[in-house]
Amino acid sequence: VGEDEIQRERGEARMKERDRAEGKAKPARTGEEENKMSSKDTEREQTKVKANKAGKNQKEKRQEKREEKVKDPKNKREKREGERNSEEERPKENQRTKGEKEIKEEREEGDGQEGEGWGSEPKQAKKKPKERKAKDETKHPEKGRKSKEKSKEVANEGGAKKRKSKEEDDKKKSKKLKEEAEENKKKEEDSKWKWWEEEKTDDGVKWKQLEHNGPYFAPPYEPLPDDVRFYYDGKPMKLSMATEEIATFYAKMLDHEYTTKEIFQTNFFHDWRKEMTSEERKKIKHLEKCDFKEIHKYFVDRNEARKALPKEEKQKLKEEADKIQEEFGYCNLDGHREKIGNFKTEPPGLFRGRGDHPKMGMLKKRIMPEDVIINCSKDCKIPEPPLGHKWKEVRCDNTVTWLASWTENIQNSIKYIMLNPSSKLKGEKDWQKYEVARRLKGVVDKIRSQYRADWKSREMKKRQRSVALYFIDKLALRAGNEKEEGETADTVGCCSLRVEHIKLHSELDGQEHVVEFDFLGKDSIRYYNKVPVEKPVFKNLQLFMENKDPGDDLFDRLNTTVLNKHLQDLMDGLSAKVFRTYNASITLQEQLKALTNADDNVAAKLLSYNRANRAVAILCNHQRATPKTFEKSMQNLQAKIDAKKEQLEEAQVELKRAKADLKAKKDVKSKAAVEKKKKLLEKLEEQLLKLNVQATDKEENKQIALGTSKLNYLDPRISVAWCKKFGVPIEKIYNKTQREKFAWAIDMADENFEF
DNA sequence: AACCTGACTTAGTATACCCCAC
DNA sequence: GTGGGGTATACTAAGTCAGGTT
Numbered sequence: 042v043g044e045d046e047i048q049r050e051r052g053e054a055r056m057k058e059r060d061r062a063e064g065k066a067k068p069a070r071t072g073e074e075e076n077k078m079s080s081k082d083t084e085r086e087q088t089k090v091k092a093n094k095a096g097k098n099q100k101e102k103r104q105e106k107r108e109e110k111v112k113d114p115k116n117k118r119e120k121r122e123g124e125r126n127s128e129e130e131r132p133k134e135n136q137r138t139k140g141e142k143e144i145k146e147e148r149e150e151g152d153g154q155e156g157e158g159w160g161s162e163p164k165q166a167k168k169k170p171k172e173r174k175a176k177d178e179t180k181h182p183e184k185g186r187k188s189k190e191k192s193k194e195v196a197n198e199g200g201a202k203k204r205k206s207k208e209e210d211d212k213k214k215s216k217k218l219k220e221e222a223e224e225n226k227k228k229e230e231d232s233k234w235k236w237w238e239e240e241k242t243d244d245g246v247k248w249k250q251l252e253h254n255g256p257y258f259a260p261p262y263e264p265l266p267d268d269v270r271f272y273y274d275g276k277p278m279k280l281s282m283a284t285e286e287i288a289t290f291y292a293k294m295l296d297h298e299y300t301t302k303e304i305f306q307t308n309f310f311h312d313w314r315k316e317m318t319s320e321e322r323k324k325i326k327h328l329e330k331c332d333f334k335e336i337h338k339y340f341v342d343r344n345e346a347r348k349a350l351p352k353e354e355k356q357k358l359k360e361e362a363d364k365i366q367e368e369f370g371y372c373n374l375d376g377h378r379e380k381i382g383n384f385k386t387e388p389p390g391l392f393r394g395r396g397d398h399p400k401m402g403m404l405k406k407r408i409m410p411e412d413v414i415i416n417c418s419k420d421c422k423i424p425e426p427p428l429g430h431k432w433k434e435v436r437c438d439n440t441v442t443w444l445a446s447w448t449e450n451i452q453n454s455i456k457y458i459m460l461n462p463s464s465k466l467k468g469e470k471d472w473q474k475y476e477v478a479r480r481l482k483g484v485v486d487k488i489r490s491q492y493r494a495d496w497k498s499r500e501m502k503k504r505q506r507s508v509a510l511y512f513i514d515k516l517a518l519r520a521g522n523e524k525e526e527g528e529t530a531d532t533v534g535c536c537s538l539r540v541e542h543i544k545l546h547s548e549l550d551g552q553e554h555v556v557e558f559d560f561l562g563k564d565s566i567r568y569y570n571k572v573p574v575e576k577p578v579f580k581n582l583q584l585f586m587e588n589k590d591p592g593d594d595l596f597d598r599l600n601t602t603v604l605n606k607h608l609q610d611l612m613d614g615l616s617a618k619v620f621r622t623y624n625a626s627i628t629l630q631e632q633l634k635a636l637t638n639a640d641d642n643v644a645a646k647l648l649s650y651n652r653a654n655r656a657v658a659i660l661c662n663h664q665r666a667t668p669k670t671f672e673k674s675m676q677n678l679q680a681k682i683d684a685k686k687e688q689l690e691e692a693q694v695e696l697k698r699a700k701a702d703l704k705a706k707k708d709v710k711s712k713a714a715v716e717k718k719k720k721l722l723e724k725l726e727e728q729l730l731k732l733n734v735q736a737t738d739k740e741e742n743k744q745i746a747l748g749t750s751k752l753n754y755l756d757p758r759i760s761v762a763w764c765k766k767f768g769v770p771i772e773k774i775y776n777k778t779q780r781e782k783f784a785w786a787i788d789m790a791d792e793n794f795e796f
Numbered sequence: 797a798a799c800c801t802g803a804c805t806t807a808g809t810a811t812a813c814c815c816c817a818c
Numbered sequence: 819g820t821g822g823g824g825t826a827t828a829c830t831a832a833g834t835c836a837g838g839t840t
Contacts, residue, residue, distance in 0.1 A: 383829075392831090395807090395808075395831065398831095441803065441804090443804090452831090452832095454802090455802065455803080457803075459803095470805085471805095474805090519833070519834080520834060521833095522833075522834065522835080524833095532833090534833085563806080563807065563833055564806095564807055564808060564831075564832065566807085602798095605836085616834075616835065616836090617834080618834060663808090668824090670823065670824080746807085749806070749807060753805075753806055776825080777826085778826070
């Protein structure tokens, strides 16, 4: 119920939410989205199919358009200009209908420049509630890490009573514990680097000293054993090593949906043939005649065997991995040991794009040292390339944060090795991001009233800009850069919306001026939403869509560069994505305020937190595939609920009986029995309620991913303050990794922090 | 102004891992 | 001890945005 209120309060309606509100009693999503999706397949599946179809039409159209452009670019351009000019007139007509506002508008336009002063940053004092925390940490240096071990030990002890020969084990363990503790101590000391208490420099220099061991390269290809064969046209065929390697990439993916897709197959086969020897190429002409099944089985078996490995073997493997982590996983940055995020080069394989990606199945080549640029201090020990190899380049650029880079062959873009989110370099940037968002809080009202005013501007450009900004602000849409056609999946953001992505309803379900959005956003995640908008926005959209084809840009006079330049003028550091951060964080703060009940127990408070978190995830459209095990675990939960209900009924019957007993006997004993039954009943009721809440929570979370917003959009200080204020242990909302990433916030925010 | 590119953040999914009930 | 279910981590694709070049 609370959640529905939230949504209403925000004055907008992500469609799903509204449907839920309409359904009232029904907690699960119902309504149109599902009606529309007739089959039982998952919504996303449907979405994709639909999108694919749409995509094809679009693409054909757009292709045509492009061809036209190529044929006669000038002609097209002129035509477009003509359209624009005539459009330019139209706003004036509209203004007339809006009456006397013209004058006001002029004034506001003149005032537009007042924005200059907005940039003044509300200086927020760096408070330091650090004292207490620091003390805590020095007192129990390895408490956090140890506690886990300890609990393990306790558990073990319980079991050990049965078996007696535990001593040796224990000894080993305690020794190991000691070692670990020592190591942890060392680590802890390093990770205790409180960079946030140091002076910040803002000169673009990211480090003074940077030392590391370079990337860890993917292990070389191991040829298949002789008895694992590839068949062509029914006959076994020995492949050259390079060809075989690529075949294994495909074979490994055989039971993945990807390999059923035509583009995937075509791309794969094309790239594979390129790498074949000429004899192989002569022979292998059709993918359908290739039989990878034996290879596939080999890998499946191998994986299983690895899973079934005895303990010691597994232990060994782990130790090896730890060694690698130890050697390549850390670097020295300005005298501090920092964890690296991705210290391994990406292994070769087949490219798995998301959504309807034109390049899926292409061969991702093996990265060699000769492809890699190393970035490190001048005077430090330069990382050794693997034996017999050389680096592409070693440079010393302290204005960037990466340690190594290479160019990837699919999109021809650069990939980097960078630090872990817990590092100073990442943390500082993160902190700064939220500070920018907080500055936006101070000027957002002004910006809002300005874009409202701009809805009536005589300039088409301004109108488009202001409507787009309205969407970005209200719906937390992404900016929407242009993308190269045919290089990536066809997805859009705000500025790249096309006419086909929205539908206008002057009236829908009792609401006026409803815009229906339906498009694929980042990662080809569908954005579907029906939003009532203000009348001028609606009118503007009608205007923008006039005389356009479905495949035309909705905001043809706007792109992200123009928009961001404007935003930069409004506030220093402002760009489109800041609105997402701002709206996400402010929503969390408001929701927490509205939902948290100080008298609740921790579990209930956590539920409130999750609900607030979920409100943000919904706002940002963070989705996930319904977990594979969802149905099952839901059933399990339902079974539990049913069992509880039964128990409850039984308890009721028993209570009645006890009451009758009491009436008959009227002795102390039966009175006590009644009390006991009453208590039991209460307890059961409470448990049932809890289970029901759990089920609701689960259902609501089915397709919503909370992690992304938690990690990237919610100022951690809001959460930290909330925890401190309501006595919720921080571990309940942030796991170990998250606590490391947000160490700065955990340390600096007190319960009074306001975003 | 269009175009390109480098650097960095944000994103969902696959897999590893851990814990608990059996 | 095992299996399964849920969470944490690894992985890498896909965005944003600004600065430079044409």
